[in-house]
Amino acid sequence: MSYICPICKNNDEKYIGYFNSQPYCRLCLDFQGRKADNNYQVTKDIIFNLEYPLSEKQEKLSKDVYSNLKEGKNVLINAVTGAGKTELIFLSMYEYLKRGLHVGFATPRKDVIIDLFPRFQKAFKNLTIATVYGEHTNKLNADIILLTCHQLYRYPNYFDLLILDEVDAFPYYNNAILHNIFYNSIRKNFVMMSATIDEQLKNEIISNNGVILSLYERYHGGKLIVPKVIKCPYCFMPLIVINLLYKFIKSMKPVFIFAPKIEDGKQLFKLLHLLFKNGEFVSSKEEYRSIFIDKFKNKELDYLVTTSILERGVTVKDLQVIVYMADDEIYNEKTLIQIAGRVGRKSDAKTGEVYFLACEKTRDICSCINTIDGYNKR
Template sequence: MNDHFASLFHGKRLLKQELHLDEPTFQYLINQNLLTEIPGIHQHQCQRCFNQGRKYFGKLPSGHIYCRKCINMGRVSECEPLYQWNGPAPVYEQVQNPCVWGGDLTPLQEHASNELVNQIKLNGSLLIHAVCGAGKTEMLYEGISYAASHSMKLCIATPRADVVRELAPRLRKDFPNVKSAALYGGSSEVDEQAQLVIATTHQLLRYDCAFDVMIVDEVDAFPYHKDPALPKAVKRAVKEKHTLIYLTATPRTNLKLKSKLNLIPTVSIPMRFHGHPLPVPSFQYNKKIEKQILEGTLPNQIEKWINDRGNRRYLLFTPTVEMAKQLSTLLNHTPYVYAEHPDREDLVKQFRYNKFQALITTTILERGVTFPSIDVAVIQADHDVFDEAALVQIAGRAGRSANDPNGNVTFFAEVKTNAMVRSKHYSLVMNHKAKKWKEQEHALPHLL
């Protein structure tokens, strides 16, 4: 019986209602010291989400303090503690030949794959800096196989729920004998003895000393790089001896500095898996883009760009939900998605399966999703929400298919921003490095 509870609760911090136990069983586990209580709020800090900000605490009618910052995960308060498994850890089976994927890695992918396995053996760390479309997921396969065949628990964490929804089916298809769980807000799945967890970084707030291997994908993405609780959650979720892997096409300053100072081993991949160059964005300038669209007029240049697509499919990125809605109306109710859209998951799935030609989106689809044979336009690319990393990632949605490696990427803006210039420069530099690597073939480039 205890093995069953260990598989449910080990390595987690859970509220009583998340345990889903009847009262006699709960009391038995407490009395046997198999479950231990952690104060929900201790020394003015939430023991789940690390919150210490006074503005994020509220007061219950009883006078007890509760945390408002993570309340969407269930209320933690001075009178509502968390519970942690204190019994023996579950034992994971050694999965023999866990991967059934039959593809081949490119030399650059193979180099990253070998280094990943090496760092897992050493309980080390690694930064894989690879351009959009380099095939980062496939680079992980040998590492996942090594972990699964050595009874390790592994997590692939990403800031975006859409990425979890895209990754989980792929990994389950290629690792059919590895028990997995896909965790994100609204997911009905539970991590019960799962060796492979694919989760949003927010879900890691429920974990404590659980994982042997932690892979953080899209480490530069919002909200991970903006919310200091999420890197803390990653550190708390891993065991004392662990491997920590970062994946990104656009590392932030702190990782760049660590790499340059040789504080973290780094593998750099400047070329897409199919060997073709990254699409280079073009700029088109249009006055009063936001004003025209919100007042019900589609700017001429944007209308021409759309008409020029013919039967080709495309994504339109907007800086705000309001603009996405208005643009949808102007384009004969072209579907649009944003973070809180009730049909977001279904609409993305329909677009992936060619149910409609175009999709309007906010930055939620800037990364981690793959649609073959599409063009991309950014409307009001000079808006603050489109920083360099976002624009690089958005441009990376085009040309991802080996059968259709060229895609049009156009930024519509009133003025040229530094972010626009730097994102274009990024594509040109990476294409140059990829060309040099092809000519030399033995020199593994350092991109940072």
């Protein structure tokens, strides 16, 4: 008689413990807590409106997504950075919600949830939206649930439509427990999305009765920004950052400077701060990062030195990007594509600059540039 964990589906004896001769799963000790009410009734009378009209290609793709779901298929959306992924699934969400079905939108990172919440609220004005992450778990039921992958265990067999944004991002990607919890929370269909899908994801969707739908154009029709590489020894790199930052600040452009590790970022910021007072350093360890990010978006700060926590999900008008030590092993092709994808996202600011500072041009730097070039030529 083998025990299967109801949360993560683990049935490996190695990870099953016994308490008062009742089995429990040791892999799921972090995933214990209140569950959502599976009988929650959603509001069916929906006021649905998009703030901006969809582009022709967005419109077509968003209809394709729904027609596949309607046939019982699952969908992997492969859309370039700045394609307007979130808007692509609003139509399907609307169709499910109006039939009284449960809809959720999950992503590996809580910062993305906080960033997306107002957009969902504008699109579905009269619906309740719960945001569920970390310590923010008071309200589990609502018409729409926005949540981190870690919180999906509270929704076993709950979602008729579950969307997983940034499917290839840390900490979801390659995490078997989060993966099982994701599948365990789905009652009907799912949609996964990313700008950087790979063979592994393609195989996963195909083996799950799914299709891949691609969008190679930004919603505003502008090109993706191709990074420029500046080759130089590490000792000169801070000087080049100073030069570029000076140029951008003079032309009043906001700047992200990516550093590979927290220590590298801190050191670089210490130096930059001597010359440019109006900036901050953010990382996953910084308690006040959301305050700094808000200030930056409000143009109260000229620049942010950041680790890869800002590689996805953030949109800032006129943003320019510098990647310090872009040849560090932490930067793979996907990360570099996502980082470069921060630039030129707004329809009234379609251009900008991305600089990779590197001692040598790594294979990942080259493949990032080739991939972006390839998308632009399609």
